[in-house]
Amino acid sequence: xxxxxxxxxxxxxxxxxxxxxxxxxxxxxxxxxxxxxxxxxxxxxxxxxxxxxxxxxxxxxxxxxxxxxxxxxxxxxxxxxxxxxxxxxxxxxxxxxxxxxxxxxxxxxxxxxxxxxx
Amino acid sequence: xxxxxxxxxxxxxxxxxxxxxxxxxxxxxxxxxxxxxxxxxxxxxxxxxxxxxxxxxxxxxxxxxxxxxxxxxxxxxxxxxxxxxxxxxxxxxxxxxxxxxxxxxxxxxxxxxxxxxxxxxxxxxxxxxxxxxxxxxxxxxxxxxxxxxxxxxxxxxxxxxxxxxxxxxxxxxxxxxxxxxxxxxxxxxxxxxxxxxxxxxxxxxxxxxxxxxxxxxxxxxxxxxxxxxxxxxxxxxxxxxxxxxxxxxxxxxxxxxxxxxxxxxxxxxxxxxxxxxxxxxxxxxxxxxxxxxxxxxxxxxxxxxxxxxxxxxxxxxxxxxxxxxxxxxxxxxxxxxxxxxxxxxxxxxxxxxxxxxxxxxxxxxxxxxxxxxxxxxxxxxxxxxxxxxxxxxxxxxxxxxxxxxxxxxxxxxxx
Numbered sequence: 001x002x003x004x005x006x007x008x009x010x011x012x013x014x015x016x017x018x019x020x021x022x023x024x025x026x027x028x029x030x031x032x033x034x035x036x037x038x039x040x041x042x043x044x045x046x047x048x049x050x051x052x053x054x055x056x057x058x059x060x061x062x063x064x065x066x067x068x069x070x071x072x073x074x075x076x077x078x079x080x081x082x083x084x085x086x087x088x089x090x091x092x093x094x095x096x097x098x099x100x101x102x103x104x105x106x107x108x109x110x111x112x113x114x115x116x117x118x
Numbered sequence: 119x120x121x122x123x124x125x126x127x128x129x130x131x132x133x134x135x136x137x138x139x140x141x142x143x144x145x146x147x148x149x150x151x152x153x154x155x156x157x158x159x160x161x162x163x164x165x166x167x168x169x170x171x172x173x174x175x176x177x178x179x180x181x182x183x184x185x186x187x188x189x190x191x192x193x194x195x196x197x198x199x200x201x202x203x204x205x206x207x208x209x210x211x212x213x214x215x216x217x218x219x220x221x222x223x224x225x226x227x228x229x230x231x232x233x234x235x236x237x238x239x240x241x242x243x244x245x246x247x248x249x250x251x252x253x254x255x256x257x258x259x260x261x262x263x264x265x266x267x268x269x270x271x272x273x274x275x276x277x278x279x280x281x282x283x284x285x286x287x288x289x290x291x292x293x294x295x296x297x298x299x300x301x302x303x304x305x306x307x308x309x310x311x312x313x314x315x316x317x318x319x320x321x322x323x324x325x326x327x328x329x330x331x332x333x334x335x336x337x338x339x340x341x342x343x344x345x346x347x348x349x350x351x352x353x354x355x356x357x358x359x360x361x362x363x364x365x366x367x368x369x370x371x372x373x374x375x376x377x378x379x380x381x382x383x384x385x386x387x388x389x390x391x392x393x394x395x396x397x398x399x400x401x402x403x404x405x406x407x408x409x410x411x412x413x414x415x416x417x418x419x420x421x422x423x424x425x426x427x428x429x430x431x432x433x434x435x436x437x438x439x440x441x442x443x444x445x446x447x448x449x450x451x452x453x454x455x456x457x458x459x460x461x462x463x464x465x466x467x468x469x470x471x472x473x474x475x476x477x478x479x480x481x482x483x484x485x486x487x488x489x490x491x492x493x494x495x496x497x498x499x500x501x502x503x504x505x506x507x508x509x510x511x512x513x514x515x516x517x518x519x520x521x522x523x524x525x526x527x528x529x530x531x532x533x
Contacts (some may be wrong), residue, residue, distance in 0.1 A: 038277035040268055082268050084242065115519035116379045117362075117369055118482040118489060 138228025350406020
C-alpha cells in the first residue's frame with residue numbers, strides 16, 4: 001500500500017502548466033501500472049476540511065468536525081499495488097509527483113489472511 | 119450433477135491437449151487460446167443437453183480450428199496477413215506444418231509441451247503461474263484472479279502480457295533439447311509447487327476458495343507424473359503435495375487460528391492422501407537419486423508415520439535434512455533443520471544452527487527466523503528471550519493468522 005501524504009491544497013498554488021504536468025504524470029503512472037497488472041486500486045481523499053473525527057469523550061463517542069490544520073501534511077489518498085518486491089513499490093512511490101512538492105509517500109505491506117504451517 | 123462433473127473433467131483433460139496441438143500447428147498462442155476458450159464454452163453449453171460426442175477431443179479441435187480460421191478469413195487480405203506475420207514473427211517460420219499433417223507425437227505430449235511453454239524463462243514467476251493455471255489448468259481468469267486476491271482486470275492484463283512476452287521471445291512450440299529440458303522441468307516443478315503453496319498457505323474463512331489452487335496443483339502434478347513416470351523429482355513433488363495437503367483439516371482451528379504441526383489432531387489427517395504419498399515416495403527412492411522434492415516428501419512421510427508428535431523419528435528427519443542441506447543448501451532448510459536438531463540434541467544445539475542465519479541477507483530479520491528462535495528459546499527455558507523473539511516475529515509477519523499465533527505464544531510466556 002502506498003500512502004500519499006501532502007500539504008492539502010498545494011496544487012492550488014501551482015501554475016496552470018505545472019498543475020497540468022502533475023496530473024499528466026499521475027495519469028501516466030496509473031496507465032503504466034494498469035498495463036503491468038500491478039495496480040490493484042486506489043482512492044484520493046477529499047480535502048481535510050470535510051473530515052469528521054470520532055473520539056470517546058467522557059466515555060461517550062463524539063463526532064467532531066474538521067478541518068484539521070491545513071498547513072501540515074495530511075493523508076491524501078492511497079494506491080494499492082501488487083509488486084514483486086518492496087523495492088519495486090518504493091520505486092513507484094518515488095515517481096509520484098507529490099514527493100517533489102514536499103509531500104511524502106509511505107510504503108506499507110498489506111496484511112494477508114493466509115499463513116504458513118508453523 | 120454427476121453428468122456435469124463428467125463434462126467438466128473431460129473439458130479440463132482435453133483443453134490443454136487441444137490448445138497444444140493448435141499452437142504447434144499455427145503458432146500464435148494468444149489467438150489459439152481464445153479459440154479454445156470459445157470451443158470450451160460451446161461444449162459446456164451443448165454437451166450437457168445434447169450428450170457428449172463420441173470423440174470429445176476431436177470435437178473440441180474441430181470447433182476451435184473453425185473459430186481460428188473464421189477469424190483469419192474475416193481479416194483483410196490474406197496475403198497482407200501472411201506478410202505481416204512473417205515479418206513480425208519469424209520464429210514461427212518452419213514450425214507450422216501443413217494443415218492436414220498428422221501430429222508426429224501423441225496428444226499427451228502436447229500437454230507437456232504446453233506446460234513447458236507456460237513456464238517459459240522469459241516470464242516472471244507470477245506470470246508463469248497465471249498462464250499455467252489458465253492454459254493447462256483450464257481455470258478462468260476470474261477464478262485465477264479470485265485465488266490471487268487481485269481484481270480480474272489486473273489478472274487479465276497479467277495473462278495478456280504473459281502471452282505477448284512468449285510471442286516476443288519467439289518461443290518455438292517444440293520440446294526443448296535434453297539439457298534445456300531438465301532446466302525447464304525444474305521451472306515447471308517450481309511453478310506447480312508455487313501454485314500449491316499459494317493455495318495451501320491460505321487459512322479458513324474468506325480464503326477457503328484458494329483450496330482450488332491446491333487441488334489444481336495436485337491434478338497437474340498427477341498429469342505430469344503420467345507423462346514423465348521415470349522422473350523421481352516429479353513423483354517426489356506429487357508425494358510432497360499429497361502429504362502436505364493431508365494436514366489441511368487439522369492445521370486451522372475453529373476460529374481460523376493456525377495449529378502448529380506438533381499440536382495437530384492427527385486423526386483428522388487425510389489417511390488416503392498419506393497412504394498414497396508415502397507409497398509414492400517410498401517407491402521413488404528405490405530407483406531415483408534423491409532430489410530436493412523427494413527429500414522433503416520423505417521428511418513429510420516420517421512425520422506422517424508417527425501417530426503422535428512425540429513418537430516422531432527425529433533422528434531420521436535430521437539425517438534427511440542434512441542430506442537436503444547438502445544437495446540444495448537454503449537458509450529456510452537450515453531453519454527447519456534447526457528444529458529437528460533441537461529435538462535430537464537439545465534446544466541449544468538447534469539455536470547454534472540459527473546463528474549464521476543472522477548474517478544471511480535472505481533470513482536476517484525474517485519473521486520465520488525469529489519465530490523458530492522463539493520456539494527453541496522456549497524449549498531451552500529462556501522465557502524472557504523467547505517472548506521477545508515471538509513478539510519480533512509477530513511484528514515482522516504480514517500474515518494475520520501467523521501474527522495471532524505468535525502473539526498467543528508470547529502471551530503464554532507472560533507471568
